[in-house]
Amino acid sequence: MRRRHAGWVAGAAAAVLVAAGAVTYAVAEGTDGSVARAPGARSADAGFARDMAVHHQQAVEMSYIVRDSTKDEEVRRLAYDIAQTQANQRGMMLGWLDLWGLPKVSAEPPMTWMGMGDMASGEDGALMPGMATNKELDKLRSLNGKQAEILFLHLMTAHHRGGIHMAEGCVAKCTVRVEKRLAQGMVDAQQSEIQLMADMLKERGAQARS
Numbered sequence: 001m002r003r004r005h006a007g008w009v010a011g012a013a014a015a016v017l018v019a020a021g022a023v024t025y026a027v028a029e030g031t032d033g034s035v036a037r038a039p040g041a042r043s044a045d046a047g048f049a050r051d052m053a054v055h056h057q058q059a060v061e062m063s064y065i066v067r068d069s070t071k072d073e074e075v076r077r078l079a080y081d082i083a084q085t086q087a088n089q090r091g092m093m094l095g096w097l098d099l100w101g102l103p104k105v106s107a108e109p110p111m112t113w114m115g116m117g118d119m120a121s122g123e124d125g126a127l128m129p130g131m132a133t134n135k136e137l138d139k140l141r142s143l144n145g146k147q148a149e150i151l152f153l154h155l156m157t158a159h160h161r162g163g164i165h166m167a168e169g170c171v172a173k174c175t176v177r178v179e180k181r182l183a184q185g186m187v188d189a190q191q192s193e194i195q196l197m198a199d200m201l202k203e204r205g206a207q208a209r210s
Contacts, residue, residue, distance in 0.1 A: 038100040044173035046102050047113025048183065049093040052166055053104070055128055056086040056093075059159055062132065065140050066152035074200065075149045078193075082156070085189070089182065096179065114169045130162020150206045153197045157208055160190040 039045035063083035067076050097104050109117040110128050125134040132140075132155045140151050163186060170183035198208040 038102075039174075039176060041102050041106070042108070042113070043175070044113045044170060045176045045179055046097065046100065047106070047108075047111075048166065048170040048174060048179070049097050050104060050106055051110050051113070051128060052163070052170075052186075053090045053093045054110070055131065055159075055163055055166065056090040058131055059083075059086045059156065059163075060090070062137070062140065062152060062155060062159070065137070066148055069140075069144050069148035069152075071145075072149055075152070078196070078200075079152070082193075089186070092182065093179075096176070111166075113173070114166070128162060129165050130159045132159065146204055150201065150204055153201050153204075153206075154209055157194055157197050160194050164190050 060083045063079040063086075067079040067083075070076060094104060106112075109119075111117055111119055119129075123133075125137070126132065136151075136155060140148060140155065143151055167183040167186040167190075171180055171187070174180045174183065194208075201208050
């Protein structure tokens with residue numbers, strides 16, 4: 001079990017290191033690889049950075065909730081790793097927005113950069129694909145032990161599926177090379193983590209939701 005988790009941690013760490021030390025090069029590039037310019041406020045690069053920073057913040061919040069709600073070492077370790085990885089990635093994306101001289105919030109609806117600005121209005125706090133509602137977060141806060149573990153694994157699986165969808169959008173649409181690499185690293189790491197969480201659910205007598 002520890003070996004399985006260690007393999008995922010290595011993948012997650014690699015996703016973080018993809019962009020480490022490269023913040024100063026986070027600008028759009030020409031087709032020949034030459035440095036061109038910083039992306040615009042309505043670009044996919046800026047939209048992804050803004051939206052994924054918000055998406056990641058909820059994952060960090062859920063991770064700390066379950067870490068304090070269970071004594072299970074595997075779940076606590078996973079939650080801590082998710083919180084650290086996504087907090088670091090969030091910092092990178094907010095740092096890029098600063099570097100580009102762009103605001104961290106937009107008047108446009110979330111997901112506009114993916115052509116999904118007319119999606120559901122984020123009722124009860126679920127602003128983007130996979131995000132938990134406020135009601136679900138309140139329920140997670142109310143649970144302890146195995147019940148909290150199972151709900152966390154279900155919510156985080158859905159959260160990562162939504163995150164993968166967004167990251168794949170950046171891989172397809174973003175122009176900043178280092179951001180595209182970070183997005184692909186998110187896809188790879190979160191796909192592995194979804195499988196890990198499916199195994200953890202089985203161990204707790206539950207099944208992953210379709």
